[in-house]
Amino acid sequence: MLLAHIRNSDFAEQSVQTHLEDVSLIARQYGNSVDLGAHAELAGFLHDMGKFTQHFTTYLKNAVFKQEVTGKKIDHSTAGAKYLYDNYYDTNTLQNYVVETIGMAILSHHSGLQNFVQLDFKPSDYLRRVTNEELPHYDEVVQNFESIKGNVEKVKALIEEATNEFREFMGKIKPLAKPIVYLNLMQKLVFSCLVDADRTNTRCFEENEEYNNNVSKSETVFKNGYNELMAQVTEWEQQQVTPINQLRNELSGKCDQFAGKSSAIYTLTIPTGGGKTFASLRYALKHAQSHHKSRIIYVVPYTTILEQNAEAVRNIIKQPEAVLEHHANVIDDDNLDDEMDYYRINNHKQLQLGRDNWDYPIIFTTMVQFLDAFFQKGTRKSRRLHNLTNSVIVFDEVQSVPYQHTELFNTAVNFLHTAGNSSIVLCTATQPAVDKMDLPVVLDDNTEMVPNLNETVEAFRRVSFHNKVEREGWDTEQIGDFVKQLIQKLDSVLIILNTKTAAKKLYECLAEQKDAYVVHLSTSMCPAHRKEKLTAIKRKLGDEKVICISTQLIEAGVDISFASVIRSLAGLDSIAQAAGRCNRNKEVEIGDVYLIRAKDERLSKLPEIRIGGEVTENYILSDSQYADHLLSPETIKTYFTHFHEQAKREILKTPKGLDYELLELLDGSFSSKKQPQTKSTGMFKTIERYFEAISSPTTGVLVPFGEGKDIIARLNENIKDPVLFNRLMKQVQQYSVNLYDHELHTLSSENLITPLFNGTIYCLNDKAYNKQYGVTLEGKAALDNYTF
Structure with missing residues (x-):
């Protein structure tokens, strides 16, 4: 039997065929909600096709049983993409787009997305790999894959279905300005479905558990949460309330009425103190039930908003475990470029990476994390992208989008609604003219939830x-x-x-x-x-x-x-x-x-x-x-x-070191300078290389405040229980601070920062954290006898 994985705990074996079939089923579920199920399923079915060799199985056994991960890396990510290109790339333009979309997802699923077009117009990453005539063991891979009954027929059927999906998708985005932008985002969405399905199946196998789709759980959360919220509304209405609370109730009632409307991009302009969180939640819970959305996602500019609003929502819906706060990545990005890298890293990091996909009914995250899911490098952040589809997404304080990224943000919003089947709420007291920008958010008429704005403000x-x-x-x-x-x-x-x-x-x-x-x-x-x-x-x-x-x-x-x-x-x-x-x-x-x-x-x-x-x-x-x-x-x-x-x-929108705006690389205007060799023109790798959600990136660092001290102590132990580890990693969010590179360098030079888990997590010592200011670079802090 040719193998895909060997479980660390009991050395159980997962065959390549089983892994491909399991991943393709999960990916299909992810893609179905946005009518890209065949794309996602085919990507899952072929992604690890390159493991169909005796050489890889031997390599894997040596890694697990002998801890030998040596010698030349095995490229198992190219074979599936090359197989599609060799057998299905022809004169059919739509089918060629499908082959490129799925092939790019496959050959990128460990390294991160590659380019269809290079800055220097040399042969692209994609084309070089799918036309490689000397790919090691490729003939053996094809022979072993095609020898399994039904595999060839399944690929052919999925290609035909995916071509029809692609035709429908192009119809959806045709009315939008710069449709190539949305084609590129769709290709990244397929990639997201594949990466998450692959990581999820790998984690389930490693933990010896069945895959569980949380959609039914979300439906229960939304129903029960709305009932709890309305009970609170009834209580407020029966009590003697102040005029300002009456105004807040009236505004939340308007949002309730909008919840029955079809999915759209809405604006919610409520003056400060008007109860935006409560009003938007009332809309979101009811709309998610009525329109069968998979999750509710709040995107906020600052972590303080995230913390308080998440706590407020927990108190309202009375289901604390249904709400995820995602502040930052405390564990370094994975960027795995080879299967054996998975076996090199700490087992607990494997488990954490396997769960880091925003699969919760209600999520609070930051604008940085939202933009990173679309445009940042690597696989870890990209895998969350598909969970932004078929959702209710509330952008709190939407005016806080970094100016240099407004057009990228607008395209992401348009994509999530038009192609991703999500309902969007742009929520703020000071609504920017998002529909009047160079590349605007597409708003229908009468999408403002609050009527008579002047009277409401007064x-x-x-x-x-x-x-x-x-x-x-x-x-x-x-x-x-x-x-x-x-x-x-x-x-x-x-x-x-x-x-x-x-x-x-x-x-x-x-x-x-x-x-x-x-x-x-x-x-x-x-x-x-x-x-x-x-x-x-x-x-x-x-x-x-x-x-x-x-x-x-x-x-x-x-x-x-x-x-x-x-x-x-x-x-x-x-x-x-x-x-x-x-x-x-x-x-x-x-x-x-x-x-x-x-x-x-x-x-x-x-x-x-x-x-x-x-x-x-x-x-x-x-x-x-x-x-x-x-x-x-x-x-x-x-x-x-x-x-x-x-x-x-x-304010320059051109990133440092690049002569073009990122939108030019996304909308096809750069590639039009020379006829590309592929139908697709995405420059994902280049965009991700130069994209920074904020001009000075930060790293999450664990600090010795309160329970943070205990968490640091526990993470210094050899934790074998994955449930305990993942609980600790969730708690880490509350005890971490985002630091700039120069701050990390200063702390490191003063020996005030310590790496854990082979350098995947960093923590500060007591001298670097002060009870008045938090992180201090001077190293003179002390938290003994901490009092207010």
């Missing part, structure tokens, strides 16, 4: 803005003096600054304030630390004076209310979010929001914040028709018009 008015922006700006001492004046007459003040350095400096200036609880918040703290700080703040608000100094992490999604807010000059969208933390529940008639310029901020490396502040100052605050109505839809529209005009002039 009904939610709870603050008055005071412009104290001066040309020279205020230094730390001047801001501190102003805070001290305010706290003498108020119970609480929130100060939001644009940089961590400025926030830390102001905290140090105010930390010794005797008559108030002074607290600092930043992304240098792990989620559990921030949550503990926020809990302490909420507990003290109303009982004692509170001064909170924070970066913009507190602006969106954090349900907290201060008597007054001071906001350093920024974009109008950020100012609106800051205002949402003032007088949130209308504790008084009108709260005060002060706009200042912080002199100590350095914004040269934060162009969007800088441009946003300049546009706010030059076009909004300087014009009384807007300055007196900062949160009106007309003012916000004017702000975004000027912001995009200035950003277009000043």
Whole structure:
């Protein structure tokens, strides 16, 4: 028997044929929801065809039984793609697209997607491999594969079915601008189905368990969750509620009505404090039931929003295990390029990689993770892409999409709705004109969930803005003096600054304030630390004076209310979010929001914040028709018009080291410079090489805060229980911080960071984590006797 895998625990064997059949069935389920079932099934059926050799079986046994993974690597990923090309590439254009789509998925399923077109127009990765006349053992592979009854007939039938699927797909995307973009995304979607099916089947075999599709579980979660939510609504309606809570209930009711409508891309424009999370969840739970969606996904800009909103949803639906928080990748990306790499890595990493696919009913993740699923390199992030289809996706604070990626984001949204059968909600208090951009989100008429926006904004008015922006700006001492004046007459003040350095400096200036609880918040703290700080703040608000100094992490999604807010000059969208933390529940008639310029901020490396502040100052605050109505839809529209005009002039969309925008590599305009040798023009490998969701990538690092210390200790042990390991890896999300490369380098040079699991996880020691600031590069922190 020719083998695909040998189980580590008991040395059970999985044949190549069994693995191919099992993977193809799982992939078929993934692809069916978007009418690409035959594409996905055929990719699964041929992906490991190259293992049909005695040489590979011997190689595998040596790796498992003798721990010998030596000699020349065996290419088992090319044979299936070459087999399709040799037998089915002909004059039929549609069929050739199918052969290329499935072949690319197969030959890329360990290394990550390759190119159909190269930057230098030399023969592409795809073409070189499928036309390789000297592929080792290829004749043996074909003979062994075709000798199994039914294999040849199955491939032929699936090719015909997939060709019909492709024809239907092209009909769906034909009305969209730049349809080649969506063809390329479809090819990545097929790749995602294959990679996830392969990893899932491998994990199931290794753990000796049956594959379980969670769709039925999701249906139960949505039904029970909606019932719990409506019970809460009924309770609120029966109680004596405040006018602002009545407004929130009315808005959530509008979202409930929209849930019965067909799948579409909707906008949900609710003023800050209007209950966006509750209203959008009401829509999502009901719509997911009515239209048989597989999952609900919230995409947020900041981890703080993720943490709080996920907790709020758990409390509403009363099913905590149904909600996944996915902040960042704490375990390094896999990028396996050979089957034997799987046997080289730690077994626990194998199990974690096998589960890392967003297969949960309700998921909270970040915009970075969303964009990475479409455009980042490797296989680990790409495998999640198919789980974004047939879903309800809520983009919270959609105005926070990085400017240089707005067109890529828009294409991803259009694709998920048009080809991916997903319902999209673009949710914010300050709605950008996504349908007016160069490559717009395609919105139908009447897709705004909230009618009469002007009246709604006025009904939610709870603050008055005071412009104290001066040309020279205020230094730390001047801001501190102003805070001290305010706290003498108020119970609480929130100060939001644009940089961590400025926030830390102001905290140090105010930390010794005797008559108030002074607290600092930043992304240098792990989620559990921030949550503990926020809990302490909420507990003290109303009982004692509170001064909170924070970066913009507190602006969106954090349900907290201060008597007054001071906001350093920024974009109008950020100012609106800051205002949402003032007088949130209308504790008084009108709260005060002060706009200042912080002199100590350095914004040269934060162009969007800088441009946003300049546009706010030059076009909004300087014009009384807007300055007196900062949160009106007309003012916000004017702000975004000027912001995009200035950003277009000043923010490059061309990645460093590349002479083209990524969209040019995606939409076929680059490949049109020379006639490509394939029908497909995707440049996946090049795009993934240059794509960065944020300009400075980060790495998740485990920190010694609270239970994080225990998790670090446990991960230093030889854990053999996969259930325990995966539980620990889920907990890691709450005790990790994302660090820039230069921060990692500094910590490493001071011996303040330690690798675990052969360098796949990193953790900080106690000296690098401070109870006030979180991660500190000086190495002088101590968490002993941690108290608030």
